[in-house]
Amino acid sequence: MKKFFYNRILMIAILIGLIASLVIAWQRHEVExxxxxxxxxxxxxxxxxxxxxxxxxxxxxxxxxxxxGITSLAIYETTYEKLTxxxxxxxxxxxxxxxxxxxxxxxxxxxxxxxxxxxIDANKVYIIGHDLAAYVETKDDLIxxxxxxxxxxxxxxxSEVLEVKAQYSPFMTMKIGFLTEELETAKNFGFTILARPSxxxxxxxxxxxxxFNRLDGYPISEMVFDGPxxxxxxxxxxxxxxxxxxxxxxxxxIEDPTQLQFYKQTGMDQLAKGLGYDRVARLYAxxxxxxxxxxxxxxxxxxxxxxxxxNIRINLLRIYEKPLQGMTxxxxxxxxxRNTTELxxxxxxxxGKASTFEDYYPSVMLRALVMIGTAAAIILYxxxxxxxxxxxxxxxxxSFGVLALLMAIPVLMGAGNxxxxxxxxxxxxxxxxxxxxxxxxxxxxxxxxxxxxxRKIKDSERPMMIKEPTPLRQIILMxxxxxxxxxxxxxxxxxxxxxxxxxVEYFLEIQIFRGIKLTFVLPLILVSIAFLQRFxxxxxxxxxxxxxxxxxIKKILDMPIKVKTFIIFxxxxxxxxxxxxxxxxxxxxxxxxxxxxxxxxxxxxxxxxxRSKELLIGHPAFxxxxxxxxxxxxxMIFFGLVVVATLGQSSMVETFAHMRTPIFMSxxxxxxxxxxxxxxxxxxxxxxxxxxxxxxxxxxx
Numbered sequence: 001m002k003k004f005f006y007n008r009i010l011m012i013a014i015l016i017g018l019i020a021s022l023v024i025a026w027q028r029h030e031v032e033x034x035x036x037x038x039x040x041x042x043x044x045x046x047x048x049x050x051x052x053x054x055x056x057x058x059x060x061x062x063x064x065x066x067x068x069g070i071t072s073l074a075i076y077e078t079t080y081e082k083l084t085x086x087x088x089x090x091x092x093x094x095x096x097x098x099x100x101x102x103x104x105x106x107x108x109x110x111x112x113x114x115x116x117x118x119x120i121d122a123n124k125v126y127i128i129g130h131d132l133a134a135y136v137e138t139k140d141d142l143i144x145x146x147x148x149x150x151x152x153x154x155x156x157x158x159s160e161v162l163e164v165k166a167q168y169s170p171f172m173t174m175k176i177g178f179l180t181e182e183l184e185t186a187k188n189f190g191f192t193i194l195a196r197p198s199x200x201x202x203x204x205x206x207x208x209x210x211x212f213n214r215l216d217g218y219p220i221s222e223m224v225f226d227g228p229x230x231x232x233x234x235x236x237x238x239x240x241x242x243x244x245x246x247x248x249x250x251x252x253x254i255e256d257p258t259q260l261q262f263y264k265q266t267g268m269d270q271l272a273k274g275l276g277y278d279r280v281a282r283l284y285a286x287x288x289x290x291x292x293x294x295x296x297x298x299x300x301x302x303x304x305x306x307x308x309x310x311n312i313r314i315n316l317l318r319i320y321e322k323p324l325q326g327m328t329x330x331x332x333x334x335x336x337x338r339n340t341t342e343l344x345x346x347x348x349x350x351x352g353k354a355s356t357f358e359d360y361y362p363s364v365m366l367r368a369l370v371m372i373g374t375a376a377a378i379i380l381y382x383x384x385x386x387x388x389x390x391x392x393x394x395x396x397x398x399s400f401g402v403l404a405l406l407m408a409i410p411v412l413m414g415a416g417n418x419x420x421x422x423x424x425x426x427x428x429x430x431x432x433x434x435x436x437x438x439x440x441x442x443x444x445x446x447x448x449x450x451x452x453x454x455r456k457i458k459d460s461e462r463p464m465m466i467k468e469p470t471p472l473r474q475i476i477l478m479x480x481x482x483x484x485x486x487x488x489x490x491x492x493x494x495x496x497x498x499x500x501x502x503x504v505e506y507f508l509e510i511q512i513f514r515g516i517k518l519t520f521v522l523p524l525i526l527v528s529i530a531f532l533q534r535f536x537x538x539x540x541x542x543x544x545x546x547x548x549x550x551x552x553i554k555k556i557l558d559m560p561i562k563v564k565t566f567i568i569f570x571x572x573x574x575x576x577x578x579x580x581x582x583x584x585x586x587x588x589x590x591x592x593x594x595x596x597x598x599x600x601x602x603x604x605x606x607x608x609x610x611r612s613k614e615l616l617i618g619h620p621a622f623x624x625x626x627x628x629x630x631x632x633x634x635x636m637i638f639f640g641l642v643v644v645a646t647l648g649q650s651s652m653v654e655t656f657a658h659m660r661t662p663i664f665m666s667x668x669x670x671x672x673x674x675x676x677x678x679x680x681x682x683x684x685x686x687x688x689x690x691x692x693x694x695x696x697x698x699x700x701x
Contacts, residue, residue: 004384004441004533007396010376013404017373018492020366021499025663027362028502032662036348037355038307039221039281039314040341041072041194044182045082046319054330061330062189068334069341071351072221073186074194074316077175078138080127084172088131089138093168095122110157119154125171127162134179137214141177144207145200175226177211183218192221192353194252194314199229205239208232212243221353222314224252224283225265233267241274250354251275252283252314253508259310261509269510277504281354282660283314291318296332300339304347305609311507311660313354315340361503364412367420370499371407374423376400377430377496384437385530421514424500428519428657431493432649433526435486436642440534442482443629470630472689479626479685480678483619487674490649494656494670498663506659513657523650524643531642537635610673611651618648619677620684627685648677 047065051058080091100106101115114120127142129135139162143151152163164171175198186193195215200207208231223244225231232240244251251272254263262268262282272280284306286299294302306312317340323332341351379400383390407423410416497513505511531537532552622645628638652670656663 013376020369021495024499039354044073068337076196081172088134090128196226222250230267278359281313284312285316368408372404375403427496432490435489479623493653614673615677620681623681
């Protein structure tokens with residue numbers, strides 16, 4: 001029987017690295033619990049539309065939105081389309097003016113005279129001001145947007161009119177600056193302002209100064225840019241950084257609909273870095289095409305899970321465009337606002353200006369110890385699958401020393417981003433594998449001990465020494481204890497992964513862990529190699545002898561396969577592909593409505609929803625693997641269950657790869673998964689036990 005020795009020096013190095021990882025984890029937790037304030041925002045225009053559609057006074061809508069918990073109004077730069085609709089400034093195509101002249105509907109004598117004189121160009125747009133303040137503000141920004149050479153001032157009677165060289169349709173939706181009236185209204189009703197400026201073409205420093213001068217004197221809580229570029233991109237980012245920094249405004253990054261990093265805006269990375277990551281918050285809005293499909297309670301719960309799990313600190317709520325049955329549009333949305341804010345308060349959040357993370361980066365010394373511990377884990381695994389390396393203690397130490405230096409030195413020098421990612425990837429894959437391998441060696445030792453005990457007694461006494469089959473309750477107890485111990489050992493990998501990556505850039509998802517899908521595949525391969533080094537899945541009678549792994553693999557590949565076995569294999573392979581496709585940050589395969597409901601049930605039942613692949617698959621398989629071993633099921637079945645059990649362990653660690661999720665929540669998700677998974681495992685073991693007894697009874701009869 002191959003006996004593998006665990007190098008104590010490597011294990012001590014791993015323990016030291018684990019202590020350093022836990023210190024970083026505690027520091028991270030302290031940073032995260034200070035970041036608990038959320039800004040609940042809704043578009044100014046959306047509230048205006050509610051008032052307009054329900055025939056309400058806009059002031060009443062604002063007062064009630066404030067009482068319902070809305071803290072900020074998102075104010076965008078206006079457009080001539082909006083101003084024309086409200087009658088403040090009229091933008092009309094020259095072709096329409098000329099057409100009205102010829103069909104007799106142009107009554108104003110001054111305009112008729114201009115058309116008659118050929119002074120009206122059908123290919124231009126004419127701006128007529130009814131609200132003087134709005135006219136003056138938009139005139140100034142219009143010239144900045146398109147240039148003075150495209151704007152001409154003409155007089156129509158006693159009125160000033162702007163003649164603009166532009167195509168009518170796109171011109172009407174072009175952004176033309178903030179309206180003081182909207183800023184003033186938000187301020188007077190006690191809201192802070194989520195400012196949504198857009199960039200200028202060939203933006204200059206003067207353009208940027210003009211935007212911020214317009215905003216001066218108003219309570220700007222956050223700034224989130226509208227469009228594909230941040231203000232000042234790409235040549236004047238520095239000016240934008242200076243203006244935002246001077247006013248202590250939070251810069252908001254819009255989470256991408258795939259929930260992977262952010263909606264790409266040119267210049268956003270440079271702006272975030274220039275401001276400092278302690279001035280950056282994450283914004284989320286339910287996608288426009290998804291919102292109408294969500295029932296209100298689902299949308300409300302979405303905000304709770306989003307803020308908890310993804311560190312979103314700016315909630316930009318879209319209104320429901322259709323009222324609920326028996327309610328007005330106004331009543332529907334006020335209920336939505338109120339239910340959302342009340343749930344967030346119940347979850348421990350406070351409402352106000354979005355809080356941010358402190359500029360956290362752990363000590364390079366602590367991080368270097370994590371790197372050294374990771375190097376030790378790599379060498380330890382290699383020593384547990386290679387008999388030659390396992391027997392060469394000196395080679396292990398030399399390899400460990402070289403690898404530890406290669407991983408620690410870049411970190412100590414203040415760099416090492418790639419090394420940290422490698423360490424995180426190694427931790428996510430190796431520690432669950434090492435935990436499972438340790439359990440395999442433990443039960444092999446139990447088997448060897450029984451075998452040696454039987455060999456030392458006389459043949460006449462041997463029947464008396466053969467024990468009765470292990471009672472089910474004892475197997476269940478062993479399985480539960482083994483699962484908890486293995487889970488805790490796997491959690492060490494989670495601590496290592498977090499220790500390697502924890503900093504404010506990963507919390508905000510400026511940087512992300514890459515290799516999520518690999519953590520579901522590689523551990524299964526690594527465990528399979530270790531398993532075949534310890535057990536013979538073809539000839540179980542040789543399990544106490546030396547085994548040739550390559551020969552085993554060849555025999556497995558040469559085995560004849562029955563059609564039903566092949567079909568089972570295809571189903572299992574398809575299920576595995578689906579599992580991998582649905583993992584990671586990206587959208588992957590769609591989730592069924594039934595599963596969404598199941599997830600919602602788990603979210604309401606637990607502090608953190610356990611992952612289905614752990615509680616429904618991995619952990620029950622782990623306990624059934626223990627049962628398979630002590631019940632002497634076929635070795636191939638035991639092998640398959642061990643591989644599936646590894647999936648649950650690797651999933652526990654992979655949870656921590658989502659660095660935006662608070663570390664305490666990731667920990668509780670793993671704990672909840674262990675508890676529920678062990679319960680389901682117990683139920684499965686009891687069910688199989690009684691099914692076997694019933695089946696044997698039928699066979700005997």
